[in-house]
Amino acid sequence: xxxxxxxxxxxxxxxxxxxxxxxxxxxxxxxxxxxxxxxxxxxxxxxxxxxxxxxxxxxxxxxxxxxxxxxxxxxxxxxxxxxxxxxxxxxxxxxxxxxxxxxxxxxxxxxxxxxxxxxxxxxxxxxxxxxxxxxxxxxxxxxxxxxxxxxxxxxxxxxxxxxxxxxxxxxxxxxxxxxxxxxxxxxxxxxxxxxxxxxxxxxxxxxxxxxxxxxxxxxxxxxxxxxxxxxxxxxxxxxxxxxxxxxxxxxxxxxxxxxxxxxxxxxxxxxxxxxxxxxxxxxxxxxxxxxxxxxxxxxxxxxxxxxxxxxxxxxxxxxxxxxxxxxxxxxxxxxxxxx
Amino acid sequence: xxxxxxxxxxxxxxxxxxxxxxxxxxxxxxxxxxxxxxxxxxxxxxxxxxxxxxxxxxxxxxxxxxxxxxxxxxxxxxxxxxxxxxxxxxxxxxxxxxxxxxxxxxxxxxxxxxxxxxxxxxxxxxxxxxxxxxxxxxxxxxxxxxxxxxxxxxxxxxxxxxxxxxxxxxxxxxxxxxxxxxxxxxxxxxxxxxxxxxxxxxxxxxxxxxxxxxxxxxxxxxxxxxxxxxxxxxxxxxxxxxxxxxxxxxxxxxxxxxxxxxxxxxxxxxxxxxxxxxxxxxxxxxxxxxx
Ligand code: SF4
Ligand code: SF4
Ligand code: SF4
Ligand code: SF4
Numbered sequence: 001x002x003x004x005x006x007x008x009x010x011x012x013x014x015x016x017x018x019x020x021x022x023x024x025x026x027x028x029x030x031x032x033x034x035x036x037x038x039x040x041x042x043x044x045x046x047x048x049x050x051x052x053x054x055x056x057x058x059x060x061x062x063x064x065x066x067x068x069x070x071x072x073x074x075x076x077x078x079x080x081x082x083x084x085x086x087x088x089x090x091x092x093x094x095x096x097x098x099x100x101x102x103x104x105x106x107x108x109x110x111x112x113x114x115x116x117x118x119x120x121x122x123x124x125x126x127x128x129x130x131x132x133x134x135x136x137x138x139x140x141x142x143x144x145x146x147x148x149x150x151x152x153x154x155x156x157x158x159x160x161x162x163x164x165x166x167x168x169x170x171x172x173x174x175x176x177x178x179x180x181x182x183x184x185x186x187x188x189x190x191x192x193x194x195x196x197x198x199x200x201x202x203x204x205x206x207x208x209x210x211x212x213x214x215x216x217x218x219x220x221x222x223x224x225x226x227x228x229x230x231x232x233x234x235x236x237x238x239x240x241x242x243x244x245x246x247x248x249x250x251x252x253x254x255x256x257x258x259x260x261x262x263x264x265x266x267x268x269x270x271x272x273x274x275x276x277x278x279x280x281x282x283x284x285x286x287x288x289x290x291x292x293x294x295x296x297x298x299x300x301x302x303x304x305x306x307x308x309x310x311x312x313x314x315x316x317x318x319x320x321x322x323x324x325x326x327x328x329x330x331x332x333x334x335x336x337x338x339x
Numbered sequence: 340x341x342x343x344x345x346x347x348x349x350x351x352x353x354x355x356x357x358x359x360x361x362x363x364x365x366x367x368x369x370x371x372x373x374x375x376x377x378x379x380x381x382x383x384x385x386x387x388x389x390x391x392x393x394x395x396x397x398x399x400x401x402x403x404x405x406x407x408x409x410x411x412x413x414x415x416x417x418x419x420x421x422x423x424x425x426x427x428x429x430x431x432x433x434x435x436x437x438x439x440x441x442x443x444x445x446x447x448x449x450x451x452x453x454x455x456x457x458x459x460x461x462x463x464x465x466x467x468x469x470x471x472x473x474x475x476x477x478x479x480x481x482x483x484x485x486x487x488x489x490x491x492x493x494x495x496x497x498x499x500x501x502x503x504x505x506x507x508x509x510x511x512x513x514x515x516x517x518x519x520x521x522x523x524x525x526x527x528x529x530x531x532x533x534x535x536x537x538x539x540x541x542x543x544x545x546x547x548x549x550x551x552x553x554x555x556x557x558x559x560x561x562x563x564x565x566x567x568x569x570x571x572x573x574x575x576x577x578x579x580x581x582x583x584x585x586x587x588x589x590x591x592x593x594x595x596x597x598x599x600x601x602x603x604x605x606x607x608x609x610x611x612x613x614x615x616x617x618x619x620x621x622x623x624x625x626x627x628x629x630x
């Protein structure tokens with residue numbers, strides 16, 4: 001493992017930022033943290049996780065796909081794609097790193113999404129092991145180990161040092177170029193892992209079980225509990241927009257006055273015009289829209305992906321839903337009816 | 340309080356006086372209560388909650404609930420009663436189908452920082468219930484609130500500073516529409532921003548100014564009807580102080596048309612839908628714009 005003193009962390013960031021853009025979680029001045037481009041003076045936040053997920057790096061809220069210029073009867077199609085610049089994201093937590101795998105399974109299987117792939121190839125992810133999980137965290141439920149996050153490299157902050165190890169070739173190329181000292185003395189890291197494991201086991205949601213609903217999909221779909229769960233849902237997009245694994249988008253045209261920009265943007269299954277077709281939308285009631293979000297994460301996605309769930313237990317929807325409805329409440333209620 | 344409320348609700352249900360009870364359902368923790376409709380006493384006993392995390396204003400749910408058959412009982416905090424009145428004035432709530440129970444409020448806590456009161460409660464305008472059929476606990480007074488302090492600060496900024504302030508705040512908007520969907524003044528059946536045929540529907544900012552326009556237009560649309568219930572700022576996942584836009588309008592209305600509090604009564608005509616000879620002339624825009 002590489003090791004450096006925390007007092008040198010800004011010099012470490014500066015070294016990375018010399019060659020490529022670096023993003024780290026920084027305090028947002030409102031009691032939370034947000035990924036911020038590192039520059040002199042930007043400090044690493046102590047927050048457990050960022051309010052917005054890390055999916056923005058690979059799947060931004062909006063992006064232009066193609067431009068059109070119309071001249072009389074001629075339509076010129078302009079491919080506005082550019083090779084993305086290399087960048088590094090530091091401080092991604094285990095749940096969010098796992099969410100990249102889920103996004104990959106959607107965007108990197110045939111047909112491959114070249115926009116997503118471009119960013120993914122040029123991004124290097126340095127994860128950061130958790131040491132202070134929050135009461136809303138339930139990554140463990142999905143078999144995610146907060147003390148051993150994946151990524152191209154993973155870091156630990158233990159005692160007064162930052163420890164960091166490469167997990168992929170990309171990560172090892174980056175780390176070896178930085179001239180940091182290596183160490184064999186990783187006792188502090190293991191002590192911290194043990195301590196964090198204890199904290200994880202004591203979290204209020206530690207006992208939450210992910211039930212296998214895939215064999216009872218119709219029972220789950222028809223469960224009477226949906227009515228109560230969705231009863232006061234506002235149909236806003238908060239839960240889907242803060243979610244690191246929500247991956248749906250819409251494609252729209254925007255008339256700039258000088259041409260047409262075809263862009264895509266995050267969509268939400270909670271919205272009234274989600275998957276709107278000529279005949280209307282297939283899910284007219286909020287119950288159906290609400291059910292879609294959770295069925296997708298707990299049933300449809302696992303059915304198509306060897307039992308892997310479409311939720312990583314980051315807890316963002318627990319914090320941000322205006323009516324405090326969330327996937328944990330859904331899992332508990334569904335668990336009871338499909339027993 | 341909670342115990343008395345549960346007992347009363349159960350009594351109302353069993354006597355047949357009401358068919359449903361709109362209240363708050365306890366969650367996984369003490370601070371994640373969900374608005375919910377109760378129909379039986381056992382469920383009330385087990386799950387009904389009233390604590391300092393019942394910020395959600397239930398009055399908007401009455402638009403749907405009062406349109407159903409039968410009577411619905413609802414628990415309203417002081418500020419919620421203003422929204423309730425306003426919705427009745429706008430003919431959105433069928434008053435006859437509602438049994439309103441005012442409940443005492445000592446201020447709601449901020450879910451993100453549980454030591455603190457919510458912003459709107461720290462600057463509470465009134466602990467007085469302006470509408471109810473019965474009251475549980477005490478009703479307080481209209482308060483001498485400091486709620487316009489920040490608006491004044493913004494007014495005293497140069498226009499460049501103010502522009503910077505709002506760009507900084509609004510640029511974080513993700514267009515989740517939580518602010519709009521929770522707002523008791525936003526009851527259009529199809530919002531123009533959701534209507535694909537309107538030409539102004541957008542799920543995301545198509546250009547960097549789009550989300551600013553969304554908020555400015557929304558603030559104009561609720562002006563004179565916004566009771567300053569504070570729900571928009573409470574629910575914003577990006578912590579944008581949306582209430583400041585609305586408070587600016589409220590402050591302007593107070594200054595240009597005389598003190599007015601939306602929702603204080605049901606029968607009054609709001610200043611923006613009324614004409615009096617003393618009304619401000621449109622040209623006031625030029626005078627004020629130069630300051
Ligand atoms: S559903 Fe909720 S807890 Fe699960 S990944 Fe999405 S935001 Fe996180
Ligand atoms: S579950 Fe919550 S966050 Fe999601 S759409 Fe409904 S009210 Fe909004
Ligand atoms: S604003 Fe006032 S009345 Fe409303 S919840 Fe807060 S303290 Fe209670
Ligand atoms: S709640 Fe906040 S983020 Fe969502 S649309 Fe409103 S201002 Fe934007």
